[in-house]
Amino acid sequence: MNFRQFAFNNVLRKKRTYAAHFMSSAFAVMIFFIYAVLLYHPSLQGQLAASGDTASLLGTMGLKISQYFIFIFSFFFLLYSAGAFLKVRKREFGILMMLGMSDKQRNRLVFIENMIIGLVSILVGIGAGILFTKLFLLVSERLLMLEEGLPFYVPIQAVWTTAGAFLLLFLVISLLTSRVGKRHQLLELIKSDEKPREEPKASVWLSLLALVLLLAGYGMVFYFVLGRAFSLILLSTAIGCVVLGTYLLFTQLSVYAIRALKKKERLFFRKINLLTLSDLxxxxxxxxxxxxxxxxxxxxxxxxxxSCLAMGDPNLSEKENPYAFTYTSHSSNEDERNHLGQIEGRLTEGGFSYERGSAYFKYTDDGLAVAKLSDYNRLAEALGHEAETLSGPGEAIIASGVASRANKVTSFDPVAAIVPETANGGAAEVAVKKRTSSFIFSQYSDTLVVADELFDTLAEREIEGWEEPTYYYYVVDDWEKTLRIARELNESIPSSEDGQYFFDALALDWHKDKQLNGMLLIISVLVGVVFFTFAASFIYFRLYADLERDEKQYQMISKLGLSGKELNKLVTRQLTLMFFLPLAMAMIHSGVAFINIKLLVQFPMLGNAIGIYVSFFLIQLIYFFMIRWRYLRHMQLKLS
Structure with a gap:
């Protein structure tokens, strides 16, 4: 048996230990390869470019950044896992050195073993990627709303990019890990398993600081949103506090809390709590x-x-603009009747029922838009809102615009001065009756709604070279199904060069946002799944890195009377904490983020949050039961 065969047999003998390391590596290669396929797929690039330059540019940038992100994170994950495995093998290296192995030979052995795992991971990862490419293309086709579809295609450039990138990665990892432990003495290597572990220590002040930092970070995020203090420095500080607080929570506060529980004798000496807390x-x-x-x-x-799920929701687009089509026309526009006829004709041919409303705005001296009550009520009834009434020309209401609704403005001035067209140029005063929460006029700022007879007497705002247009709004129930009609109308009614008319379709804007957010969703989900897989692998090899020590510990405890049922309970407690404590902290952090996103954009996030949490929790739960079953089965075989 030559040296390479010895290294290969070493990997086979330790296949259970290296299983998570290998599967995670192969999975990272597969996701990287799928990103490369999406990046180099000619049909995908063409359709994204056709739907919008911004979506194409940001989508391409996002795919590349995600590849870099996965590559960098894979480097640290593989370096950490390889180093952890080598530390477990100190005793093995000590025995081999006693049999005559030199440091150079040991380094060569570690290098060959890592390269074997790396090369097989690359082959399996690319093979699995090719196998699942069509499935991911179908999912991408649906998320990106591509009518022409994405044919099966595997770019050769994607294969070479993935193979070259990870071959370089595994080469660097193999070179670095082959140097681990070279300064250890022979006796230290042989007796590494017998060396007692030091008592865990934690500082009470650092533990308190963890809580302070977490609460301060959450507080700053809420102040950022509720106080409208939109400062990048404030947000960065808040994120930094939460990250540092999380680190101290796990390194200090958790250990301090366990030590505090151990001091409670009634709890500590109850049944198997002594074993649970001591090992925990x-x-x-x-x-x-x-x-x-x-x-x-x-x-x-x-x-x-x-965030991507929320931004891709059509209800969010409708909150910014409730009208399927908006046609803006100036009085000098000779094509107005023709264009309105085209819009209504296409909707009728497509089998859509619609309602049309219009609005013409005048302005007060301080720039506040003024609209007719009759225009407001017609649009309100078309959108399913209640009509408003005014007792006379002396009353008015304020229709909230996008800015005031986003900022949740509820106050209003009791009196607003408006200038009618009178001989003496006097001002008419109206009492503002209420502010409506219904979004009627698709304007950024608020609109003052007055009686029709008062509106007709208002003077026009005279600005050289500008005249106020008339806005025609079309309300269509299933507006997201009008994409084909919107495209046809957008071609037949292009925006005029002289600014006489403009056509806007909500379906087109939503489609562009949906494609961009679909790309972001693909990126975030795949990256999230990769990270989640790495996280599960961390737990797996940490368990099996301590497996030999745990076997000896449980064997000694079983001689003192630990039953199989108590062993199951002890292991379940420990594994539950290892699997679900980080997940619980992630849910808390993201829950605070979701609450603030809801407050910021006034869009419900609860449904998306529950869906995400339940999905990842179920995956983690399945993985937990699998690992628990294998771990207990192995322990029971050793103890029997």
């Missing part, structure tokens, strides 16, 4: 960095997926 303190200290990384990355993935 060591596990929390040993896995603190892992918990921190898992919680932080998972929270980012949750926020990204939730």
């Amino acid at each position: 303190a060591y596990r929390m200290r040993d896995n603190a960095n892992m918990f921190f990384m898992v919680a932080t990355v998972t929270a980012v993935a949750f926020c990204g997926i939730g």
Whole structure:
């Protein structure tokens, strides 16, 4: 048996230990390859470019950045996992050195083993990527709303890019990990398993600081949204506080809390709590960095997926503009009747029922838009809102615009001065009756709604070279199905060069946003799944890295009378904390983010948040039961 065969047999013998490391590596290669397929797919590029330059540019940038992100994170994950496995093998290296293996040979052995795992991961990852390429193209086709579809296509450039990138990655990882442990003495390597672990320590002040930082970070985020203090420095500081607080929570506060529980004798000496809490303190200290990384990355993935799901919802687009079509026309526009006829004719041919309303605005001296009550009520009834009434020309209401609705403005001036067209140029005063929450006029600012007879007496605002247009609004129930009609109308009614008329379709704007957010959703979901897989792998190899030590510990405890049922309960408690504590922290962090997103854009996030949490929790739960079953089965075989 030559040296390469020895290294290959080493990998086969430790296949259970390296299983998570290999599967995660192959999965990262597969996702990287799928990104490359999406990036180089000619049909995808062409259709995105046709729907919007911004979507095409941002989509391409997002795919490239995601590839870099996965590549960099894969480097640190593989370096961490390879280093952790080598530390477990100290005893094995010590025995091999006793049999005559030199440092150079040991480094060569580690290098060959890592390259074997790396090369097989690349082959399996690319093979799995090719196998699932059509499925991902179908999903992408649906998310990006591509009518022509995405044919099966595997760009050769994607294969070479993925293979070259990860071959370089595994080469660097193999070179670095082959140097681990070279300064250890022979005796230290052989007795590494027998070396007692130090008692976990934690500072009470750092534990308190963890809570202070988390609360301060949450508080700053709420102030950023509720106080309208839109400062990048404030938001960055808040995120920094939450990240640092999370790190201290796992490294200090968790250990301190367990030590505090151990001091409560009635709790500590109850049944198997002594074993649970004693071992838990060591596990929390040993896995603190892992918990921190898992919680932080998972929270980012949750926020990204939730935001993309919300932005792609048609209800969010409708909140900014409730009208399927908006046609803006100036009085000198000779094509107005023809264009309105085209819009209504296409809707009728498509089998859509619609209602049309119009509005013409005048302005007060301070720039506040003024509209007729009859125009307001016609549009309100078409949108399903209640009509408003005024007792006379002396009353008015304020229709909230986009800005006031976003800022949740509820106050209004009791008196507004408007200038009628009179000989003496006097001003008429109206008492503002109320502010409506219904979004009627698709304007950014508020609109003052007055009686028709008063509106007719108002003077026009005279600005050289400008005349106020008339806005025609079309209300269509299933407006998201009018995409084909909107495209046809957009071609037949192009915006005039002299600014006499403008045509806008909500379906076109929503479609562009949907494509862009679909690309963001693909990116965030795939990155989130990769991170989630890495997180699960961290837990897996941490468990099996300590497996030999746990076997000896449970064997000694079983001789003192630990039953199989108590062993199951003890292991379940420990695994539950390891699997679900980081997930719970990620849910808390992302939950705060979702609440503030809701407050910021006035759009419900609860449904998306629950869907994300339930999906990831079920995946984690399935993985938990699988690992628990294998772990307990292995322990029971050793103890029997």
